[in-house]
Every structure is written in structure tokens, then in C-alpha cells.
Amino acid sequence: xxxxxxxxxxxxxxxxxxxxxxxxxxxxxxxxxxxxxxxxxxxxxxxxxxxxxxxxxxxxxxxxxxxxxxxxxxxxxxxxxxxxxxxxxxxxxxxxxxxxxxxxxxxxxxxxxxxxxxxxxxxxxxxxxxxxxxxxxxxxxxxxxxxxxxxxxxxxxxxxxxxxxxxxxxxxxxxxxxxxxxxxxxxxxxxxxxxxxxxxxxxxxxxxxxxxxxxxxxxxxxxxxxxxxxxxxxxxxxxxxxxxxxxxxxxxxxxxxxxxxxxxxxxxxxxxxxxxxxxxxxxxxxxxxxxxxxxxxxxxxxxxxx
Amino acid sequence: xxxxxxxxxxxxxxxxxxxxxxxxxxxxxxxxxxxxxxxxxxxxxxxxxxxxxxxxxxxxxxxxxxxxxxxxxxxxxxxxxxxxxxxxxxxxxxxxxxxxxxxxxxxxxxxxxxxxxxxxxxxxxxxxxxxxxxxxxxxxxxxxxxxxxxxxxxxxxxxxxxxxxxxxxxxxxxxxxxxxxxxxxxxxxxxxxxxxxxxxxxxxxxxxxxxxxxxxxxxxxxxxxxxxxxxxxxxxxxxxxxxxxxxxxxxxxxxxxxxxxxxxxxxxxxxxxxxxxxxxxxxxxxxxxxxxxxxxxxxxxxxxxx
Numbered sequence: 001x002x003x004x005x006x007x008x009x010x011x012x013x014x015x016x017x018x019x020x021x022x023x024x025x026x027x028x029x030x031x032x033x034x035x036x037x038x039x040x041x042x043x044x045x046x047x048x049x050x051x052x053x054x055x056x057x058x059x060x061x062x063x064x065x066x067x068x069x070x071x072x073x074x075x076x077x078x079x080x081x082x083x084x085x086x087x088x089x090x091x092x093x094x095x096x097x098x099x100x101x102x103x104x105x106x107x108x109x110x111x112x113x114x115x116x117x118x119x120x121x122x123x124x125x126x127x128x129x130x131x132x133x134x135x136x137x138x139x140x141x142x143x144x145x146x147x148x149x150x151x152x153x154x155x156x157x158x159x160x161x162x163x164x165x166x167x168x169x170x171x172x173x174x175x176x177x178x179x180x181x182x183x184x185x186x187x188x189x190x191x192x193x194x195x196x197x198x199x200x201x202x203x204x205x206x207x208x209x210x211x212x213x214x215x216x217x218x219x220x221x222x223x224x225x226x227x228x229x230x231x232x233x234x235x236x237x238x239x240x241x242x243x244x245x246x247x248x249x250x251x252x253x254x255x256x257x258x259x260x261x262x263x264x265x266x267x268x269x270x271x272x273x274x275x276x277x278x279x280x281x282x283x284x285x286x287x288x289x290x291x292x293x294x295x296x297x298x299x300x301x302x303x304x305x306x
Numbered sequence: 307x308x309x310x311x312x313x314x315x316x317x318x319x320x321x322x323x324x325x326x327x328x329x330x331x332x333x334x335x336x337x338x339x340x341x342x343x344x345x346x347x348x349x350x351x352x353x354x355x356x357x358x359x360x361x362x363x364x365x366x367x368x369x370x371x372x373x374x375x376x377x378x379x380x381x382x383x384x385x386x387x388x389x390x391x392x393x394x395x396x397x398x399x400x401x402x403x404x405x406x407x408x409x410x411x412x413x414x415x416x417x418x419x420x421x422x423x424x425x426x427x428x429x430x431x432x433x434x435x436x437x438x439x440x441x442x443x444x445x446x447x448x449x450x451x452x453x454x455x456x457x458x459x460x461x462x463x464x465x466x467x468x469x470x471x472x473x474x475x476x477x478x479x480x481x482x483x484x485x486x487x488x489x490x491x492x493x494x495x496x497x498x499x500x501x502x503x504x505x506x507x508x509x510x511x512x513x514x515x516x517x518x519x520x521x522x523x524x525x526x527x528x529x530x531x532x533x534x535x536x537x538x539x540x541x542x543x544x545x546x547x548x549x550x551x552x553x554x555x556x557x558x559x560x561x562x563x564x565x566x567x568x569x570x571x572x573x574x575x576x577x578x579x580x581x582x583x584x585x586x587x588x589x590x591x592x593x594x595x596x597x598x599x600x601x602x603x604x605x606x607x608x609x610x611x612x
Contacts, residue, residue: 014384014387015349015353015384015387016349016350016353017353018353018354021350022380040346040347040349040350040376040377040379040380041346041347041350043321043322043346044322044327044346044347047321047322047323047324048324064412064413064414065413065414066379066380066383066409066413066414066415067380067383069413070346070376070379070380070383070413071346073346073372073376074328074346074372074373074376076372077372077373077376078320078321081320081321095412096412098408098412099408099409099412099413102404102405102408102409103372103405103408106370106401106402106404106405107370107371107372107375107376107405108370108371108372108448109372142414
């Protein structure tokens with residue numbers, strides 16, 4: 001079963017602190033990377049975590065505030081220095097394209113690889129080999145998208161005794177059936193459904209970007225195995241959350257509860273808080289399976305026990 | 307006598323390493339800042355060194371390669387977040403203006419202060435309260451400027467016995483004469499030259515940016531008190547220095563020797579070197595007063611013994 005991990009590269013809001021860099025995360029599965037936001041410093045985190053610069057890579061940008069995208073030029077620059085050749089796909093609000101073109105020209109990025117730009121929109125924005133990428137509108141001061149990275153459905157559990165009963169010999173044909181393809185045994189077709197349980201849904205990872213909580217997002221993040229949500233403020237600063245269109249950690253927890261997610265990770269902490277303990281305490285009062293992100297933290301996304 | 311210090315914020319070439327960030331330095335004198343280049347991460351160094359975001363600030367950019375400028379959007383963004391109000395002057399090759407305009411618009415910088423853009427050119431590009439800023443063409447793969455920050459001339463040494471001999475009473479009039487202004491004593495004008503030595507030149511700090519050594523730069527950096535010079539490579543890699551239009555540390559030292567500078571600081575080290583000891587050793591064989599920059603290092607720029 002493929003390992004799926006999420007690593008936090010930056011967990012601060014708006015401005016970096018000594019301990020926290022600007023927003024960026026990377027989801028990894030069998031050598032494939034999905035980067036979520038690219039705050040300034042993302043390439044340095046790439047280097048210190050030893051993440052490859054020439055791997056299958058997709059970048060998803062939630063919105064065009066400087067703190068979420070200013071690390072893109074440096075990351076692209078360093079990929080070019082490393083002689084990256086694989087195409088890179090970038091999903092972002094449409095206006096980013098203009099800035100990327102200006103950046104590539106004025107800062108002499110000299111890209112060595114094709115850069116495919118996809119304008120973010122509601123719905124399924126991308127089909128990757130292992131994932132579908134879905135987007136929904138967040139509720140921020142400017143256009144902002146939330147993303148769900150949905151691992152593709154896996155074939156159901158394989159039952160060897162059923163295969164034996166139907167006379168399918170162990171080996172190549174079992175392997176076909178396990179992968180969800182039919183097999184022919186002595187002129188008769190055996191369908192995967194005869195020897196496996198129902199298809200099992202893949203894992204779902206959600207990321208809110210900067211947002212107020214909303215009904216649309218509670219629907220969008222339904223049954224995520226892991227949800228990473230804007231938790232800029234504590235309850236005491238909830239007026240600021242409303243003013244600047246962010247969420248409190250309590251609001252993040254309420255949304256996680258409503259969406260029926262399995263685990264919640266708080267991130268995007270205002271630099272005013274020395275510690276995240278109050279944010280976590282307030283969230284856990286609503287949704288116990290909550291932790292706070294910190295830079296460099298890696299989380300394994302597991303399957304629900306079936 | 308005003309303290310003049312140079313602090314290195316990033317000392318790597320092209321790509322950051324665990325120990326070194328991308329090129330940026332800041333010269334400080336009585337609360338005034340002159341930033342030289344703005345590689346990615348400059349705003350985070352600003353925060354960790356406690357440098358103010360609303361001080362008299364000038365930014366000098368040598369050239370438009372991504373590693374020297376990609377930290378600008380984040381720095382401007384964070385200055386705006388901090389509600390900076392003072393104007394900021396930015397000197398850079400002309401094309402940067404287009405990128406800054408695109409950046410301000412697309413990334414919603416929301417600047418709270420006037421940004422004055424000055425196109426870099428040879429000669430005196432700026433007169434600041436305490437400094438003149440001079441520029442010369444460097445010799446790199448794209449248009450690149452070297453800078454000299456020249457502290458304004460100070461009045462000469464004041465001789466109290468001469469003032470007394472001329473009947474100038476100690477106090478306000480001595481202070482006027484010390485500052486280089488005339489004083490009137492019982493109807494007679496006393497000129498500063500009667501009571502002080504010759505005017506003393508201010509301190510000179512030079513920064514090469516990315517460049518091959520050249521005769522023009524040896525002239526331009528003449529008698530600098532401190533010269534910071536491109537030292538990307540060792541002698542063993544001198545072919546790369548020629549190919550990519552950089553300098554070896556030996557070439558930096560030869561230029562320092564020819565220009566008659568007082569002290570040389572090597573910077574912009576290729577990530578291929580784990581240590582700078584070979585670079586320093588090779589340079590000192592030519593110019594003994596050489597050190598290697600490292601991130602966070604602060605150097606005091608003193609006056610020559612007169």
C-alpha cells in the first residue's frame with residue numbers, strides 16, 4: 001500500500017517568524033509531489049528536506065496574496081538550475097499566469113522544463129496518475145480556492161478462496177483480478193467483482209487556504225482523511241478573523257466536525273501567538289482529533305479501518 | 307563618530323544551502339539602511355536580526371537574476387503589513403520596474419508607502435543624507451552594476467588651541483566650526499579652515515555583484531575601506547568562473563590589491579564548497595586582509611588611521 005505523507009514547509013500567516021516560514025506544504029506518494037501554496041522560502045525547505053527537484057510535481061496555489069506565492073520564482077529558478085526536464089503543472093487563479101510570464105522574462109528564469117498553467121475553477125481541475133484534484137471557492141478577501149486531493153479508488157479486497165473455487169490458477173491471472181481487470185479461464189470470463197470485495201475509496205486530503213468557514217467548504221471537505229484548515233486566530237481574536245477573512249481554531253474544528261473528517265491539522269498561525277497551545281486547546285474542545293502544524297512536520301495519511 | 311556596519315543576510319550563489327541564504331546585505335549608519343541585493347529570504351533575516359521595517363531605507367539591486375531579487379516581493383509585502391509610511395528608494399536595472407508593477411498588482415502588495423524607482427546607470431545614481439551612491443558596469447552574463455556607497459566628507463580635525471588663539475569662546479561657536487560652518491566673533495568672521503585640519507573623506511564600501519574582474523572595477527573600487535567581491539569559485543574551478551562570468555577568490559584578491567582597498571570580504575560561494583577555507587587561503591596568498599562572509603556576520607567599517 002503506497003505511503004501518503006504530508007509535510008509542512010511553512011506554517012505562519014502573512015509574515016515569517018523565527019520558527020515558522022510562509023505557507024507551503026507538500027503531499028508525497030510514491031515519488032510524486034503535490035505542493036500546496038509556495039510561500040517565500042519553499043525552495044530552501046526543499047533543499048533541507050532533500051526533496052527532489054526533478055520529480056513528478058504539481059503545484060496548487062490557493063490565492064494570490066504575496067505570502068502564499070512569493071516562493072514560486074525561487075523554486076522554479078532552482079529547478080532550472082538543477083536542469084529539471086519533466087513538465088510541471090501549476091494550478092492557480094488565472095492572474096498568476098501574467099505574473100509568471102513577467103517573472104520568467106525579467107528575472108531570466110531560463111526554465112529548462114515545460115510549465116503547464118491551469119486556471120483554478122470549481123470542480124475537478126486536474127487528473128493526475130494517482131489523484132484527482134478538486135477545487136471549491138473559499139471565502140477570503142480576494143478570490144481563493146480550497147483543494148481536495150483525492151487518491152484514486154483502489155480495487156476491493158481480493159479473496160483467494162473465491163478465485164480458487166472458480167478455478168483461477170494463482171499467478172498472473174490473480175494479479176490481473178487484483179488490479180480490477182477481468183481474467184479468462186478455460187474460455188470463461190471471470191470478473192473482478194466475483195473474487196474481490198467492493199472498490200475501496202482512496203484517501204482524501206483537504207486544504208482550505210485562507211478562508212472564513214462556510215457551508216460550501218463543510219460539504220467540500222466531507223469525509224476527508226486529513227483536513228488542513230486556516231486557524232489564524234484564537235477565540236479572543238475572533239473579530240480579527242471576521243475582519244481579515246480568516247478562521248479561528250474553534251471555527252476550523254466546527255467545520256471539521258460538520259464535514260465528518262477523520263483528522264484536523266491547524267495551520268497559518270498569526271505571528272502574535274508565541275505558542276499554539278491555546279489554539280489547539282480551543283479546537284480540541286470541539287474536535288478532539290486536532291493537532292497544530294509546525295515547520296518540517298511530516299504526517300502519514302492512513303486509510304480508515306475498514 | 308557614527309558607527310557604520312555591514313551585515314550579511316545571505317552569502318550563497320544561485321541556490322541556498324542549509325547554512326547560506328541567497329545574496330543580500332545591509333549597510334547601517336545611524337538608523338539608516340542601505341540594502342544590497344534582495345535574494346529570497348531577506349525579509350526573514352530582517353525579522354531574525356530585528357532590523358526595522360520603517361527606517362530610512364534604500365535598496366540597491368545589482369542585476370536581474372532571480373537569486374538576487376526574488377526576496378523583494380516578500381520584503382515589500384511585510385513592510386506594508388508593518389504599515390510602513392516612509393518612502394523607499396530602489397535602484398535597479400530598468401526592467402525591474404515592469405516586474406515590480408506586475409508583482410504589486412497580481413500579488414496584491416497593497417503598499418502603504420511611496421516606492422521611488424531609480425534606473426541604475428554608471429556614475430552617481432543617488433545622493434542620500436549620509437552617502438553618495440555610485441555605480442559602475444560589472445562584467446556578467448546580463449547587465450549588472452557594481453556599487454560604491456561613499457560616506458559624505460566629514461569636516462577636518464578641530465584644534466581647540468587655534469580657536470582660543472582667535473578669541474572664539476568655547477560652546478556654540480566651537481560646535482559651528484567643528485561642523486564646518488563659519489562663526490562670527492566680535493564682528494570678525496572665523497572660517498572653519500582656520501581652526502580645523504583638511505576635510506576628511508568618508509568611508510567607502512564597495513560591492514561587486516556578480517562579475518568577472520575588470521580594469522573598470524579596479525578603478526571604481528579604488529581605496530575602498532571595505533570591498534565585498536564575487537568569489538564564486540576556487541582556482542581549480544576557474545574555467546567555470548570564465549564560463550558563468552563570475553570570479554575566483556584569487557581574482558577577487560588581485561582586484562582588491564590593484565584597487566588598493568583596505569579589507570576584502572569574499573561572498574557568493576558556489577554550493578559545491580562545503581567550506582570556504584580553500585577560497586580564503588587562495589585569496590590571502592595575494593591579499594592578506596581577506597575574510598569570508600557568512601550569513602548573519604556583522605562587520606564594522608572603520609576609518610583609516612589618519
